[in-house]
């Protein structure tokens with residue numbers, strides 16, 4: 001039986017952090033063994049909010065590719081590619097835009113939320129409104145069965161399915177497959193300040209951080225605010241440091257820390273030092289591989305070129321089917 005197809009993407013808007021590792025990459029890595037996987041870097045999507053300042057996009061593409069490979073996304077198992085290397089996504093985006101009612105886009109929750117969140121940029125553009133149409137094109141051009149994403153992307157997936165249904169309603173051709181979201185159950189990793197880990201909050205630990213930087217960042221983590229002196233009893237359940245111990249430390253250490261904290265047997269400084277050590281152990285293989293790959297830009301470029309070539313064959317095929325269904329000349 002043919003393997004089902006998985007597709008996912010990340011916007012090229014910054015280096016990846018531990019939240020991305022747990023929330024996406026570790027899952028993507030597992031999926032590689034069971035499915036035919038397509039993973040791509042969405043550099044056009046990055047333009048939707050950064051069109052005025054694009055100087056980081058190229059570096060982000062490179063760094064994200066390095067992060068993926070270092071985290072175990074394997075180009076021999078998965079097709080790794082760059083959105084802008086497949087112009088067919090843009091053509092399909094245009095064709096889908098002809099049948100997508102504007103009110104569907106205006107009522108998309110992420111459209112309103114992001115506009116409210118990002119006040120320093122003008123997001124009244126056509127491209128920003130059409131963000132989910134481009135995302136729909138990304139997905140359906142590969143006829144993906146499953147799309148691993150975070151819950152914030154579910155509205156985009158629903159819109160993708162609505163566009164597919166509308167396409168069928170108008171042209172009576174079943175070309176596309178309605179994709180299903182694979183939502184990861186991983187709890188959201190807090191950042192240093194206990195808010196959600198995010199590059200824009202400045203509270204993230206990056207996969208590219210050196211061990212010293214990791215240690216320094218861990219030192220600034222918020223602990224139980226009620227615990228002022230070492231002799232105070234602490235509550236690990238509300239402590240950011242402990243949330244990290246539960247994920248990144250061996251189970252025995254975590255339970256020792258729990259007891260130590262609730263009996264005032266261990267101080268926060270030592271607790272943090274243990275975390276820094278465990279965290280650095282956890283990310284060491286990724287950090288080492290990252291270091292090695294960072295020095296080989298040609299290799300990264302080659303992987304993206306190679307993956308894009310493979311992806312493009314499929315994208316071209318689907319686009320011809322769409323052109324045919326819509327009564328256009330097939331190019």
Ligand code: TRP
Pocket residue numbers: 007008009010011042045134135138139147149153
């Ligand atoms: N919108 C996604 C995000 O911000 C990125 C993305 C673009 C994507 N195209 C996609 C994800 C297609 C899955 C499938 O994370």
Ligand code: SF4
Pocket residue numbers: 223224227234235236239240241242257260261266267268269271272
């Ligand atoms: Fe948090 Fe550790 Fe301090 Fe307890 S000892 S409050 S778990 S940092």
